[in-house]
Amino acid sequence: MIAKPDIVRRYPYNPILSKKEIPYPVETVHNAAVVKHDGEYIMLFRSHLRTGRSIIGLARSSDGFHFTADPAPFLTPARDGAFAAYEEFGVEDPRVTGIDGEYLIAYSAYSRNGVRIALAKTADFRHVERISLITEADYRNVVIFPEKFNGFYARLDRPHSEIAPWSIWISYSPDLLFWGESQLIMRPVQYHWDEMKIGPGAPPIKTSQGWLSIYHGVFQTMDGSVYRLGVALHDLHDPAKIVGVSDSWILQPEDPWEVTGYVHNVVFTCGAVPEPDGSVKIYWGGADTVMCVGEANLSDLVDLCLNHSRPAK
Numbered sequence: 001m002i003a004k005p006d007i008v009r010r011y012p013y014n015p016i017l018s019k020k021e022i023p024y025p026v027e028t029v030h031n032a033a034v035v036k037h038d039g040e041y042i043m044l045f046r047s048h049l050r051t052g053r054s055i056i057g058l059a060r061s062s063d064g065f066h067f068t069a070d071p072a073p074f075l076t077p078a079r080d081g082a083f084a085a086y087e088e089f090g091v092e093d094p095r096v097t098g099i100d101g102e103y104l105i106a107y108s109a110y111s112r113n114g115v116r117i118a119l120a121k122t123a124d125f126r127h128v129e130r131i132s133l134i135t136e137a138d139y140r141n142v143v144i145f146p147e148k149f150n151g152f153y154a155r156l157d158r159p160h161s162e163i164a165p166w167s168i169w170i171s172y173s174p175d176l177l178f179w180g181e182s183q184l185i186m187r188p189v190q191y192h193w194d195e196m197k198i199g200p201g202a203p204p205i206k207t208s209q210g211w212l213s214i215y216h217g218v219f220q221t222m223d224g225s226v227y228r229l230g231v232a233l234h235d236l237h238d239p240a241k242i243v244g245v246s247d248s249w250i251l252q253p254e255d256p257w258e259v260t261g262y263v264h265n266v267v268f269t270c271g272a273v274p275e276p277d278g279s280v281k282i283y284w285g286g287a288d289t290v291m292c293v294g295e296a297n298l299s300d301l302v303d304l305c306l307n308h309s310r311p312a313k
């Protein structure tokens with residue numbers, strides 16, 4: 001099957017959330033995680049402030065399309081304690097995973113010491129508690145699987161190296177503090193839409209044929225980088241094993257608010273919500289400025305990974 005441009009059906013009323021709908025001063029609303037909690041869609045979005053640094057806000061929806069922001073931000077840089085030294089430049093790009101009756105929030109913590117990943121948890125999206133800093137510097141894009149494997153949490157992440165192409169790795173943890181058994185599982189492909197770098201996007205979604213991971217891939221052009229979305233399928237029991245990666249992207253910047261904005265030509269996902277009818281709502285930031293949503297059939301995405309694939313590494 002050849003990927004058609006409409007494998008992700010854009011919601012006709014995109015963008016679904018932008019700065020004018022936020023009841024406190026922000027310059028962007030982008031790169032949001034979305035989960036369903038108690039019948040409500042909860043969106044944790046990233047916003048730039050006029051300092052150029054980011055905070056995380058929260059918006060709620062009953063249908064996954066119409067969101068209303070809470071009156072105050074959800075997570076702002078820690079001012080004291082162990083996290084303060086690593087969040088002074090902002091908190092970015094949250095990913096949320098529901099597991100064992102709570103939600104884990106993995107976000108990028110920026111400071112003069114680099115970018116590392118911090119982990120917080122909430123049970124109700126009203127109170128949030130920081131747990132741990134789970135990487136050293138120069139990691140981004142951590143997504144945690146919603147199930148454990150042999151008693152271990154599993155995460156995908158993306159270290160940045162000066163030598164190797166920026167690739168997707170997996171690590172495991174017994175307790176969310178200590179992580180190990182790391183291995184590289186997926187690389188960009190040369191002269192391909194994701195050749196410059198790849199990174200995990202939405203936390204993986206369980207399907208009967210494997211864990212579906214929606215990732216971003218970047219291609220460099222004479223006019224800057226283009227961020228697109230692709231899909232990979234991981235083995236249900238051994239997530240380090242990649243069963244297939246779609247050769248084609250599933251979404252690229254096309255709408256005016258994806259092509260033009262704070263950073264041109266970006267669609268970037270941090271979350272997707274599987275629905276009981278076999279569809280999935282995929283949420284993405286357009287041009288690092290606004291939030292958008294589209295729908296796809298999980299079976300089409302799985303098919304692309306299995307029947308139209310490129311090598312994982």
Ligand code: BMA
Pocket residue numbers: 031092093227263266268285288
């Ligand atoms: C990446 C991150 C993302 C951003 C993207 C496009 O490196 O900074 O948060 O959406 O670039 O600017």
